[in-house]
Amino acid sequence: MPYQQIDELPDSVKDHLPKHAQEIFRAAFNNAETEYDDEESAFRVAWSAVKRDYEKGEDGQWHKKPNN
Template sequence: MPYPENEDLPPGVRHALPDHAQDIYRAAFNAAWQSGRYGQDEAVLHRIAWAAVKRRYRKLGESWVPRS
């Protein structure tokens, strides 16, 4: 099911990612869900969302930072 707000994201996502990365994650997840292309396989939708985040952010130690 889509996430209307960042506060609705899974706790692991909310605590790991900065606000802007959460926006990216939520938008990618919701777009993939709404496309209907992946059914309602949440594991696939979460992988798509993480891939979108990883295009703009990278993990440095324990933190996610914007790519240069």
């Protein structure tokens, strides 16, 4: 099921990612779900998209990577 807004994202995404990362996740998930028609694959693609620009710091929070 595609997510229309970021407030519809699962708590595991909303509670841990900054807003911009949530937007990346939503867009990547929605695109991947239409391409693969498989929610599990869409989640993997979406997390990979987030990890291109963000990384989890030693403090346990997600931060934008310095070069992005």
